[in-house]
Amino acid sequence: MIVVEHLAKRFRVPKSKPLSSCKRQDPRLDGHYFYSVRDVSFQTRSGEVLGLLGPNGAGKTTVLRMLSGVLTPDRGRIEIGGQDWQHQPEQMRHQIGFLSASTSLYQRFTVEENLHYFGVLYGLSEAKVAQRISELSEQLELEPFLQRKVGELSLGMNQRASIARAVIHQPDVVILDEPTTGLDIMSAQAVLDFIDSQKTQNRPVIFSTHRLEEVSLLCDRVAIILYGHCVFEGTLEEFAGSRDTEALRMAFVERQKRAQAEVAG
Numbered sequence: 001m002i003v004v005e006h007l008a009k010r011f012r013v014p015k016s017k018p019l020s021s022c023k024r025q026d027p028r029l030d031g032h033y034f035y036s037v038r039d040v041s042f043q044t045r046s047g048e049v050l051g052l053l054g055p056n057g058a059g060k061t062t063v064l065r066m067l068s069g070v071l072t073p074d075r076g077r078i079e080i081g082g083q084d085w086q087h088q089p090e091q092m093r094h095q096i097g098f099l100s101a102s103t104s105l106y107q108r109f110t111v112e113e114n115l116h117y118f119g120v121l122y123g124l125s126e127a128k129v130a131q132r133i134s135e136l137s138e139q140l141e142l143e144p145f146l147q148r149k150v151g152e153l154s155l156g157m158n159q160r161a162s163i164a165r166a167v168i169h170q171p172d173v174v175i176l177d178e179p180t181t182g183l184d185i186m187s188a189q190a191v192l193d194f195i196d197s198q199k200t201q202n203r204p205v206i207f208s209t210h211r212l213e214e215v216s217l218l219c220d221r222v223a224i225i226l227y228g229h230c231v232f233e234g235t236l237e238e239f240a241g242s243r244d245t246e247a248l249r250m251a252f253v254e255r256q257k258r259a260q261a262e263v264a265g
């Protein structure tokens with residue numbers, strides 16, 4: 001079970017850097033600080049997939065970076081499997097597999113060499129590393145390019161290898177930031193199948209996306225982030241009355257319009 005309560009994160013606005021007009025009008029700008037995440041709460045159970053939705057700049061990546069331990073929240077609480085992040089940050093970091101846009105691999109190493117390197121870095125034995133590489137190769141369809149250098153891979157291959165790197169240590173929780181963005185159909189499908197397979201292993205997945213078809217297909221729950229606030233958290237049926245993509249789209253547009261009107265008014 002993952003419980004996130006009242007997360008908040010602000011960043012100091014550098015004096016030297018002029019803000020865009022969009023940023024200057026953003027209600028989250030307050031004095032010298034930009035409040036990227038104001039108040040976000042949600043929860044998800046083992047074997048559930050939670051989709052984090054919201055327009056560009058809503059605060060999704062900042063939430064995921066706090067969940068994965070990359071950023072420390074200014075406020076709020078994160079509990080994973082009954083343990084509080086704040087009290088056991090190192091232990092918790094090992095329980096999480098996090099893929100972000102900045103998850104990178106060594107370009108001159110092959111995919112297998114990269115996975116081996118990161119597996120050893122996580123303290124896995126040689127036998128365990130070999131077992132994980134074999135499992136992940138199958139799950140993410142890496143076999144055809146396992147021996148190729150990362151610098152020669154397509155975007156889709158690179159993303160699948162990066163996901164394998166993120167979960168090489170068999171974490172209890174998988175967190176993926178826009179995992180299918182920019183991918184071709186086959187690579188995107190391999191990533192979606194991987195997320196789906198986590199359900200059968202009873203492992204919770206939290207992922208951000210702009211694609212409602214993916215939410216409809218995979219998610220048990222959604223959390224909608226607008227201007228750094230969580231404006232909805234619950235099942236798809238509670239959100240849109242059904243899992244249908246069009247129903248989700250209408251519910252999402254309705255929420256966003258309402259939030260914009262509240263901000264403007």
Ligand SMILES: Nc1ncnc2c1ncn2[C@@H]1O[C@H](COP(=O)(O)OP(=O)(O)OP(=O)(O)O)[C@@H](O)[C@H]1O
Pocket residue numbers: 011012034035036054055056057058059060061062063
């Ligand atoms: N380190 C930082 N310093 C200053 N502002 C930041 C920082 N990180 C994020 N922000 C700002 O916080 C807001 C939320 O950013 P975030 O990346 O979390 O949004 P997002 O919902 O993931 O957007 P997208 O869908 O485009 O990826 C944005 O306005 C962003 O510019």
